[in-house]
Amino acid sequence: MKKVAFKTLGCRLNQYETDAIASHFQNNGFKLVPFDKEADVYVINSCTVTHQSDHKSRNFINQANRKNPDSVLVVTGCMANNAKTELEGRDEINYVVENDQKSSVYSLVEAHYNGEIFHPSKMNSDLFAYGSTDKGFHTRSMVKIQDGCDNFCTFCIIPSVRGRAVSRPIQDILNNVKSVVANGAKEVVLTGVNIGRYEYEHYRFDDIVEQILDLNGDFRLRISSIEPDGFGDKFLGLLNHPKMTPHLHLCLQSGSDSILLQMRRMYNIKRFKEIVNKVRSIRPDFNITTDIIIGFPNESDQDFESTCNIIKELQFGHVHAFKYSIRKGTRAERMTAQVDERIKTLRSETLRKVAEDVKLQYRNQFIGKEQIVLVEKTDGENAKGYGEHYLPVEFKGYELKKNHFYKVKITDINKDIDPVLIGEQVK
Template identity: 80%
Template sequence: MKKVAFKTLGCRLNQYETDALASQFQDKGYELVQFDESADVYVINSCTVTHQSDHKSRNFINQANRRNKDSVLVVTGCMANNAKEELENRKEINYVVENDQKTSVFSLVEAHFDGEIIHPSKLNADLFSYGATDKGFHTRSMIKIQDGCDNFCTFCIIPSVRGRAASRPIQDILTNIREVISHGAKEIVITGVNIGRYEFEGYQFDDVVEQILNLEGNFRLRISSIEPDGFGDKFLGLLNHPKMTPHLHLCLQSGSEPVLLQMRRMYTAKRFKEIVQTVRAKKPDFNITTDIIIGFPNESEEDFTATCDAIKELNFGHVHTFKYSIRKGTRAERMPNQVDERIKTERSEILRNLSDEIKVNYRKSFIGKTQSVLVEKIDGNIANGYGEHYIPVQFTGENIEKNQFYKVKITDIEDGSDPVLKGEIL
């Protein structure tokens, strides 16, 4: 039995695609091992959204090469698109596979072991022909409904490496979800690059969500990262559905109106706040998480203060903070008044401390409440999983099973900046 190992960097979409590939390899008789173990095949699903992402991808390429020089090394993902020539010139990499041919990684590897060397450019281009993810790395089943983006934010390289927006046929989505539910999936996560802009033969994003919620089965639905301009009143109404989880990752990026305008975001800070207020009016403890970019060109102290104020006002459950990173070919690369790296670091520290404080206070608000926890990991009689609000919960009990729901009363919270809630089974 051959062994395969994966390393995934970046977004939920990459995680989904890795899960699908890992499931396919195992269905075909491969043993899935950890990336730090010896394997016959190493697949690195890379990210290139920042310089740090590129650096991490290169480090994992080096690690795989040192671990087993006789193995097949495949590099795919966004860095494979953005730095294709550089990667193809590295002798230790056998194949560099761009995003739209990622679905053919398994057939490429099998051909290699059969003595047939195929250049990845000859592979079929298909964004959506991934199978079920029942043997992947996550208990939650991610479902890809869309790829690519047409927004062209001034800081973002994603349209260059993921391509223009494309939507998956709605019947294929529903068939895929029925399949994973039949395999025992209890939580479905919709993912894509810009899922709110889904459009296929007259169906919009909220139509997809509505049809998924109407499917039979004991499951709950979670929405991955979504742009604030990507949905309307119908979707907001669906948030009250009993199968919908009370959590959204809405990408704010900045609390400053001038900075959002320069970023070419398709919403204002005022509109973002209105969305959050509308959601919280129905469910006050609804978990809103977000992304923030620190040190975008021309970001002043006043702009930074506006972002800090927005974080305080909106009481986010979690904030992902990123220092702005110049990406070649974007409009922001040519903007004047690039912010000094030291200022970016100082602002990042301030924002992270603020975000951690707000996150801890938000999680403390669940003490005394109940959560429906989907168990993802069991260590002895200690179970770990996530509640419907996408907050980590730990509890103890006998005969606990993975991938099952348990009603847990929250009794305590760990210390630290990223605390886990503690509870007991009801």
């Protein structure tokens, strides 16, 4: 039995695609092993959003080659698009597979072992031909509904490496959800590059959500990440549905209107606050998480302070913050007022502390309350998983099983780890 190892960087869409590719390999007789172990095939699903992402991808390429120089090494994902010439020039990489052909990674490797050498560009380019994810790395089952983006934010390279926006046929999505639920999935996560801009025939994003919520089955629905301009009142009205999880990842990027305008974002701070307030009028403890870019060109001390203030005001459940990184070919690359790296580092430290304090304040409100936890790891008596608010929970119980829902009363918070909610199973 040949062994295959995966390393995934970046977004949930990459995670979904890796899960599907890993399932394909296992369904055809490959054994899945950790990336730091010796394998016959290494697949690196890369990210190129920042310089740090590129650096990590290169490190994993080197790591795979050290583990087994005779392995088949496949590099795919956004860095494969953005740095294709560089990667194809490296002798240790067998195949550089762009995003359009990513679903054909297994077929490419199978052909390799059969003595048939194809260039990846000749393989299937169906963006939605990934198949099952039942043998992937996640308990939650991700379903891809859309790819690409037409927004062209000035800092973002994604339209260049993922292409223009394209939406999956609605019936294919519904069949995919039905299939994963029938196979035992308890949580379905909708994913894509810009899912709020889903558009297929006369269907929009809120139509997709509504029809999925109407499907039979014991499952709950989660939205992976969405732009603040990507939905309307109809979607907000669906947040009350019992299958809908009370969590949204809304991408803010900056608390300054001036910076948002220069980023070419499609909303302002007033509109963002209106959305958050509408969501929390439905459920006050609704978990809103977000992304922040630190040190975008022209970001002043006042701009940065505005960002810190809105984090405090809106009580985000989590903030994913990263320093702005110049991406070649973007409009922001040509901006002259680049922020000094030392200032970015200082601002990162400040914002991280603000975000951690707000996260702890948000999670403290759940002590004494209950969460419905989907177990991801367990030894039968101790379990780890995520509640409906997408908060990590560790709890004790009896005969606990993976991929099962349990009602848990939160009794404490472990402030040393993340922080994690601590609880006990409710009989």
